[in-house]
Amino acid sequence: MTQACNRTEEMAEEQRDILKLSCDWLSIQEVVEAVGSTSCGAISVFIGTTREDEIDGRKVIGLEYEAYELMAQSEFTKLCADIRKCWPTVMHICVHHRLGWVKVGEASVAMAISSPHRHDSQQAIQHCIERLKANIPIWKKEVYDNQETNWKENSECPWSKLGSVHRTMK
Template identity: 40%
Template structure:
């Protein structure tokens, strides 16, 4: 008879580069049949405008609380979710660097995919994190990552 697993969710906001290996290990659990990891990276353009780099800022205490709420709400819909890991980077990020990692471990792949998508979509709309895009023409602009996501989905 196996003992029920105890959630070891992990949330972090960091100036240091994010680690796929670390996030995967944190999401691992003997009850998992699937671990889905979503990696968000800095791309080289926004709406065809060349981007040089991004700068992220966060209201960290509130952001971590929102990460916890995402995990709690996620488990209301996907009750078998074992582990939820959300790490977000702040500071200056170059093209190709990882800005966010979300991992969800579940017994089955379908629920793991759905739960991970829920986590990143909810993060993009609710977490107090802002990014400033620095463009090749010398201009820049601060936007909420939620506002940015909404602009690109219209």
């Protein structure tokens, strides 16, 4: 009987960290299924969509995303390690992010995190989106109804704040 228990412990599920950058539509079901686990009673999900907005009289019709993909994967690995340091019970982490054109109303990012209990996965998902915006090299350009464009700075990025201060001081 003891041997069977030891074998079960040895066959413990390995943690999964998945980052997918793609020009394809995001499948929320795929993201949720990627973090499913019989040892987890909670899956927390965040879906970020392109919102309709008006800036200086121009209507936003969509966003264009670009990424430095190799660096994004490296930073994502660091983010997952950070999440597990803060919330050790987190089992699986999955983030899918669109690249290219994303029109108003469409999802640009979908993420899910599983853990045995909801508290850890909920806190981890909040941390994940904040750190993703701050550290993962994914950039967005707003496209307006008059076809003008504007690259956006994420307020979470430490270098954008420093850059703003530096530009103001000149």
